[in-house]
Amino acid sequence: MFIHEVCETTGLTRKAVEYYAMQNLIAPSVLENGYREFGEADVERLKKISVLRKLGIGTDGIRAVLEDETGEALRCLSLKAELMLERAQAKKEILDELRSGKNYSDVREELKAIEDRATITEKILEAFPGYYGRFICLHFSRFLDEPIVTDKQRSAYEKILTFLDHVPDFDLPEDLKTYLIENTGSMGTAEINEMIRSVRSSVDNPEAFLDEHKEMLEQYFLFRESDEYKSSPAYRIQSILMEFNRTGGYYDVFIPAMKDISASYAIYCKQLEAANEKFLAAYPEAR
Secondary structure: OOHHHHHHHHOOOHHHHHHHHHOOOOOOEEOOOOOEEOOHHHHHHHHHHHHHHHOOOOHHHHHHHHHOOOOHHHHHHHHHHHHHHHHHHHHHHHHHHHHOOOOHHHHHHHHHHHHHHHHHHHHHHHHOOHHHHHHHHHHHHOOOOOOOOOHHHHHHHHHHHHHHHHOOOOOOOHHHHHHHHHHHOOOOHHHHHHHHHHHHHHHHOHHHHHHHOHHHHHHHHHHHOOHHHHOOHHHHHHHHHHHHHHHOOHHHHHHHHHHHHOHHHHHHHHHHHHHHHHHHHHOHHHO
């Protein structure tokens, strides 16, 4: 198929098709007479590219989607779009405040907080791959609404960015990657947020959580001591993740900096520690 036929089929302009070929997103063959011939695979990729461009995705994002066979790139882009919508809503509220007479200088810190939140959450997604990155991004994003106004907060902000820019690669053996994709591939933002809400509920009221889930917890701890669990992919992933966090600075750099940058996160951590003490008192085998 020649380029004019490709344009008719895909709805793309000649210039666009040539640009995507130049970016190596498609690979038409070159005939002896110099004309390019586009195969069915090229046309199908161009149709996908057309859709992704209309969704506002840039060349790098398109490349990531086309090269990804797991669907994780699309899930990550979906989360980024959701976070952008949240920021857009926050900015709309600021516009409403200005329209109602609020002083321009009074909203500068609110805008800066939105920008800082965007920087941290996007860097989390870049630093931690797959489901893990999406989970911790959503977990921490809700604690990042406060403006950074003190020297302590500014120092913590720089520590977080430095950590995220230099965190070592979190790599899993191929069999564990496959297991993780198969078991988290269908999890979108709604499912992850529901998990986060469940954790928050257990932290807010640990007694009720322990009482309500007593049977499940007892069964879990029995299973956790079994050889079946200790040889399972879930156990191996958890062990690798714990070692990664322990040696990569997650616990001794990132978490302390989050406490310094966000008063609400510092309060949450204290609640988490208190809930954990009650949990260990009820289930000492969890240590």
